[in-house]
Amino acid sequence: MKLLFLTQVLDLQHGVLGFVVRWVAEFAKHTDSVRVVALEVGDTTGLPDNVDWIEIGREGRFGRYFKYKSALNKSLGRDGYDAVLAHMVPRYALVAAGPAKRHGARLYMWYTHKGVDARLIKAVPKTLKTFSASEESLRVEGNNRVITGHGIDTDHFDLDAPDFTNPLRILSVGRLTPAKDPLCVLRGIRHLLDQGHEIALDWVGGGLTKSDEGFSGEVRREITKLELTDHVTLHGEVPYAAVDQLFQAADFLVNASHTGSVDKVVLEAMAARRPAISCNDSFPVIFDALPESTGQSQAFFFPAGDAVALAARLSALIERGPMQLTQIGKHLRELVVKEHGVEALCERLIRDMEPGS
Numbered sequence: 001m002k003l004l005f006l007t008q009v010l011d012l013q014h015g016v017l018g019f020v021v022r023w024v025a026e027f028a029k030h031t032d033s034v035r036v037v038a039l040e041v042g043d044t045t046g047l048p049d050n051v052d053w054i055e056i057g058r059e060g061r062f063g064r065y066f067k068y069k070s071a072l073n074k075s076l077g078r079d080g081y082d083a084v085l086a087h088m089v090p091r092y093a094l095v096a097a098g099p100a101k102r103h104g105a106r107l108y109m110w111y112t113h114k115g116v117d118a119r120l121i122k123a124v125p126k127t128l129k130t131f132s133a134s135e136e137s138l139r140v141e142g143n144n145r146v147i148t149g150h151g152i153d154t155d156h157f158d159l160d161a162p163d164f165t166n167p168l169r170i171l172s173v174g175r176l177t178p179a180k181d182p183l184c185v186l187r188g189i190r191h192l193l194d195q196g197h198e199i200a201l202d203w204v205g206g207g208l209t210k211s212d213e214g215f216s217g218e219v220r221r222e223i224t225k226l227e228l229t230d231h232v233t234l235h236g237e238v239p240y241a242a243v244d245q246l247f248q249a250a251d252f253l254v255n256a257s258h259t260g261s262v263d264k265v266v267l268e269a270m271a272a273r274r275p276a277i278s279c280n281d282s283f284p285v286i287f288d289a290l291p292e293s294t295g296q297s298q299a300f301f302f303p304a305g306d307a308v309a310l311a312a313r314l315s316a317l318i319e320r321g322p323m324q325l326t327q328i329g330k331h332l333r334e335l336v337v338k339e340h341g342v343e344a345l346c347e348r349l350i351r352d353m354e355p356g357s
């Protein structure tokens with residue numbers, strides 16, 4: 001198989017999409033060659049010799065479109081790429097549908113988000129298969145929908161367990177947007193401090209849009225209002241290659257995201273042996289796969305926007321003490337390695353994209 005992979009960014013240093021480099025490297029183990037078509041290309045360290053790329057650039061809407069079509073036709077025609085995987089952006093699948101059909105290539109898509117728009121609805125039927133991490137991550141019906149689990153680089157997040165000593169450090173990762181609900185996390189931290197816990201919060205992620213910038217000001221005002229200046233650090237965007245260092249410093253992860261799909265940062269924390277709590281309704285079924293001694297899913301789940309419940313879940317975990325928390329972290333990592341490792345995911349995707357599969 002020669003795989004053409006369509007994505008936004010190929011850059012190990014990118015704060016959100018840095019993991020794509022590892023995915024491509026894994027795809028390359030199971031294919032003759034992989035070509036990446038991306039708007040941006042940066043640090044490609046670790047990619048093998050059977051990987052190349054075409055950088056489209058972000059300048060000029062019409063010029064970008066024609067460059068994209070040219071890259072597709074060159075790859076699928078002259079260069080003989082026979083399978084196309086569009087990553088996360090339904091528009092990529094729609095643009096590729098015509099060239100793929102014309103050159104006899106198989107078209108697939110990976111999509112994990114609760115959002116459904118006209119492009120997604122139109123794109124799914126044009127693919128042979130659309131892959132997603134969970135049922136909640138692809139809310140479009142179709143016989144070609146394939147649920148695979150996530151692909152976490154468990155080697156990158158293979159960290160020693162924390163010692164769970166005061167002050168305990170809480171990590172949250174995500175853009176400063178209402179959908180990630182940092183205000184709920186801040187209010188939860190305030191409740192924990194009021195209960196006498198020694199707590200600090202590290203928030204990783206900044207804003208990308210003008211509206212994000214406005215909301216980040218609201219976040220900073222809330223930090224001041226709740227008298228959390230000495231307890232909260234806003235790190236802004238951190239390269240994917242370096243984010244494991246912040247996991248290393250953390251004792252717990254809190255995920256208050258309202259996205260409704262499996263948020264991989266929770267799985268990354270689990271892979272790093274860090275107990276994680278989330279309000280994401282995709283996670284109870286994942287947590288229920290843990291050994292009974294670890295606790296039921298409700299121990300790691302709180303209702304979206306409920307800062308009191310968030311604080312209560314964290315307080316209950318803290319009360320278990322370092323020995324139990326270390327054992328919980330061990331079980332969390334074992335679950336992710338078994339069910340959501342990047343090696344198993346990429347091997348499955350390649351197998352599911354083989355002719356006749």
